[in-house]
Amino acid sequence: MSNYKIAGKSGGPVVEVADLIKTYVSGEETISVLKGINLKIFAGEMVAIMGPSGSGKSTLLFILGIFLAPTSGVYKVCGVDVFNLSRPQQAAFRRERMGFVFQSCDLLENSTVYENLELPLIYAGVRRRERPHRIKEALQRVSLEHRIQQPSNRLSGGERQRVAIARALVNQPEFILADEPTGQLDRENSQRVMDYFAKIADEAHTAMAVVTHDATTADRCTRICMLQDGFLVGDTTPIPREDQSQDL
Ligand SMILES: Nc1ncnc2c1ncn2[C@@H]1O[C@H](COP(=O)(O)OP(=O)(O)OP(=O)(O)O)[C@@H](O)[C@H]1O
Numbered sequence: 001m002s003n004y005k006i007a008g009k010s011g012g013p014v015v016e017v018a019d020l021i022k023t024y025v026s027g028e029e030t031i032s033v034l035k036g037i038n039l040k041i042f043a044g045e046m047v048a049i050m051g052p053s054g055s056g057k058s059t060l061l062f063i064l065g066i067f068l069a070p071t072s073g074v075y076k077v078c079g080v081d082v083f084n085l086s087r088p089q090q091a092a093f094r095r096e097r098m099g100f101v102f103q104s105c106d107l108l109e110n111s112t113v114y115e116n117l118e119l120p121l122i123y124a125g126v127r128r129r130e131r132p133h134r135i136k137e138a139l140q141r142v143s144l145e146h147r148i149q150q151p152s153n154r155l156s157g158g159e160r161q162r163v164a165i166a167r168a169l170v171n172q173p174e175f176i177l178a179d180e181p182t183g184q185l186d187r188e189n190s191q192r193v194m195d196y197f198a199k200i201a202d203e204a205h206t207a208m209a210v211v212t213h214d215a216t217t218a219d220r221c222t223r224i225c226m227l228q229d230g231f232l233v234g235d236t237t238p239i240p241r242e243d244q245s246q247d248l
């Protein structure tokens with residue numbers, strides 16, 4: 001096993017954002033989107049990020065996913081200053097220690113559930129022998145073991161989103177980022193997806209950031225933060241918990 005869950009073990013935050021600023025420059029115009037974001041997320045916490053359209057939610061999520069560099073500020077994941085890494089190191093870090101769930105779950109259509117989950121393992125260099133076990137474990141977390149050989153285009157919308165969650169989980173990430181994970185689901189399936197997120201945060205001690213417009217989804221998170229006029233307000237700082245330094 002690699003250095004999985006180091007942050008959880010040391011009791012430090014998995015995610016630490018300090019004075020993060022993002023300014024877009026296009027032609028003559030500069031747009032200050034993020035004006036000084038501060039945020040900490042500990043293992044096992046699920047933080048909702050809300051805010052009106054254009055407030056910078058996607059911008060923040062792209063930065064947290066190391067897809068977009070901030071103009072200034074500090075961003076650490078498990079103590080690693082990720083914007084100080086080289087591009088290949090950033091890609092490896094993202095592959096091995098982060099998981100992503102998007103609104104449209106972009107599964108490989110003509111492939112089975114197994115193959116969809118195997119891909120991130122191949123990219124992360126996980127040995128062939130170890131893959132079936134990891135894939136089954138991730139599917140169990142979303143109660144879809146029985147669909148393992150199903151082609152993904154024969155799944156329901158709710159099942160597809162659960163496969164997308166399993167795919168985000170399969171590399172046992174410390175940090176999961178979700179962008180409107182319930183955006184295309186009905187109420188019942190949204191509830192279910194959030195049930196699984198809560199279970200994963202709790203049992204696998206994964207830190208999660210969930211961008212959502214939906215108040216019901218946000219209410220299922222452990223904390224709610226709002227992006228307003230370039231600042232993140234609300235519950236941006238966790239209440240330290242006794243068990244945060246516990247081993248798995
Ligand atoms: N590449 C870019 N260049 C210039 N401006 C940009 C760029 N990307 C986003 N913006 C601007 O930054 C602001 C925040 O955009 P962002 O997409 O982060 O908002 P959002 O909160 O995700 O909105 P929505 O809820 O509609 O998805 C907007 O005013 C947008 O026009």
Ligand SMILES: [Mg+2]
Binds near residue numbers: 057058059
């Ligand atoms: Mg957006």
